[in-house]
Amino acid sequence: MMKHTKNSGGAKLPPIVEKHYEFCAWLIEKVGKFPKDQRFLLGDRIERHALDILEMLIEASLTSSRDGKAEILRGANVRLEHLRYMMRLAKDGKFININSFHFACERMEEIGRMIGGWIKSRQVYEKSGIKD
Template sequence: MPIVLRLYEFYRVLHDAVQKFPKSEKYSLGQALQNTTLILLRSIIIATRSDKITRKGTLSASNADLDILKLLIRLALDTKSLDQKKYLLLETMLQEIGRMLGGWLRSLGN
C-alpha cells in the first residue's frame, strides 16, 4: 500500500532528524513525534485489514493523528530542534501522506 510506504519513509527521515535534536528535546518532543508516527502507521495498517465501516472510523482517527503530527513538526521547528531544510522535507512528506489519506477517506463516501 503506497501510504504505508510513504509513512515508513517519513519515519526513517524523522528518526534521523530526532537523533540530532538537543538532548532536552530528544526525549520529549522527539519521542512524541516518533510515537505519533508509529501510532499513525499502525492505524493505517489496521485500516487496510478492516471492513468498510471500521475502516472509515480508523481512517478518521488517523487523520487526527496526522494533524497532531503536523503540529508537533511545527513545534520542533519553532523550538529550533529542527532546521528549516529538514522541516520543509518532513512537512512536504506529511502533505503527500495527507492527500493520500484524504483521498482514501473520500473514496469511502459518507
C-alpha cells in the same frame, strides 16, 4: 480502488503505508539529533505519533469492516494534524532546520492527501455498493 504493494509478510498494502514508513525512518533519524532534553520529550511524542499513524494505516488496509476502516483513517488524519503542530514546535525550537521542516511538511501534506483520498474512495464505494 487503491493500488497495493506487498510487504515483507506478503500482505498487500496500499502505497501510502510504504510512503509513511519511509517518512517515519527519516523522522526517527532527525529526532535522534534533537538536544537530549527534547529528544525524550517532544522527540518521543513526534516518534510515537508517526508510528501510531503507520500502525493505523496498516490496520486500515487489513480491516474489512467499512465503518472500522473509515474510523481508523479519520483517527490517522487527526494524528497527522497533531504531528504537523509538533513538527512546527521542533522548527520553532530550532531542533530541526528549515529545510528539514519543509521536507516534513511536504511529506505530511502528501500523506494527508492520500488519507483524504482513501476516505473519499471509501465513501464512493459505499454509495455505489461496490465492495473492495
